[in-house]
Amino acid sequence: MNQIPFSRVVCDGHELDYVRAVLDSGWLTTASRTREFEERFAAAVGVPHACAVNSCTAALHLALEALGVGPGQKVFVPTMTFTASAEVIRYLGADPVFLDVEYGTCLLTPAILADAIQRHPSVRTLIVVHYGGQACDLRPGEPGGILDLCTRHGLRVVEDAAHAFPTRHRGRMVGGLGDVTCFSFYANKTITTGEGGMLTTNDAAIAQRARIMRLHGIDRDIWNRYTSPRPAWEYDVVAPGFKYNMPDINAAIGLAQLERAETMRLARQRCAQAYLEGLARVPGLDLPLLRVPPTDHAWHLFPVVLAPEAPLTRDRLIERLAERGIGTSVHYKPLHRMTYYRERYTLQPDDFPGAERVWQGCLSLPIYATLREDEIAYIVDQLRTLLREGAAA
C-alpha cells in the first residue's frame, strides 16, 4: 500500500553545505547569513526592507506593534485562518473583529470588507490572509479592491502571507503590497528554515521599529556590535522589546530553500493541475476556486470541500483515506468556533456563512514538490472510489 504523508520536507539542495559552513564559522546566532537571507528575500519580493525573525507569529506581532496597535483598539481578521493571525492582536491588548470569507477561495473579499467597515467604522487595522497561497483581491493602485477601500477609510493593512511565497498579484510579488507583510518558514510551509519568519515592508520607519523590537529593544543588533567601530559592549535600550531574531543556522537553510523556491512552486502547481483534472466533476466534491492564473499561486494548500449530499462525512472520509495510507489535514476549523474566541466575543456560526460552509466539509490533500504523479493518481483514484461507494467503502 502507498504511504503518502500530508507533508514532506524537501531539503535536497545546498542546505547541509550552508549549515556546515555556519557551524565551521563558529558564529551560530544572528549575523551575516541572516543579513544575506534578508537581502535575498527582499530582492525576491521586490521590497527595500526585510527583517528575519524566528516565526511568522513574531513577524505579525512586530507588524502590529510597529503600526501602533494597542489596548482598546480593534483589528479586522478573517475567521478562516490559523490562531496566530488573531492571537497577536490579543498580545497587544487589542481585540479581533472576525470577518467571513468567500466560499470557494476562502479569501476575504472587498464586499465583505466594505460591509464590515460600515458596521465597525472605528477599526483602523486589517489583517488579510492569502489563504492557501492565492492572493486576496488587494488590487494595488486600482479602484474597487481591498487596498483602495482601506486607503479611503484610513485602515492600515498587514498581510499574513504564511502561505504565500512565492505568490504574485497583478504582476507584483506579495510582500510589498500592503503596509507590512509576514511570511512563515515553519517546517511544512512552502520554504522552510525549520522555524522562522520574515517581515517585509516598503516603509523604512516600520522596518526600523521591527528591527529594534525583534531584539530586546536594543538600538543596534549583535552583528553591528561586532562589526562597527563603536565598542561592542556599548548599546542602549529604547523599548521593552522581544527576543525574535533568526539565528544564522536557520538563515543558512533558508538561503538554500530560497534558491529552489520557484522550482518547488512549479512542482506544486503541477500537482494542483493534476488534482484539478483528476477530480473535475466528481459528484459531491467542490474543488478550490481559482481567481488568478495558476502561475500566480504559491499552491501551499490544495483544499477540497465535501458537499452536504456526499455519501460520507468529512471526518469519515479522512479516516478512510488514512486507512489507505493518505495523509490529509483540515484548514481550518474557523476561529469563531474556537472556545477562547467564541466565548470571549460571543460569536455565532450564523454570522460566518461562507466559512461555515467550508468548515463543514473541508479537507486538504497532500501537495509538495516531491509528490509523484503516481501518488496523485492513487489519491485521485481512492477519492473517486470512496465518493462513489460512500459509507459502504
Ligand SMILES: *Cc1c(COP(=O)(O)O)cnc(C)c1O
Ligand atoms: C503557519 C501559519 C502562521 C504561523 O506561522 P509560524 O511561523 O509557525 O509562526 C500564521 N498564519 C498562518 C495563516 C499560518 O498558516
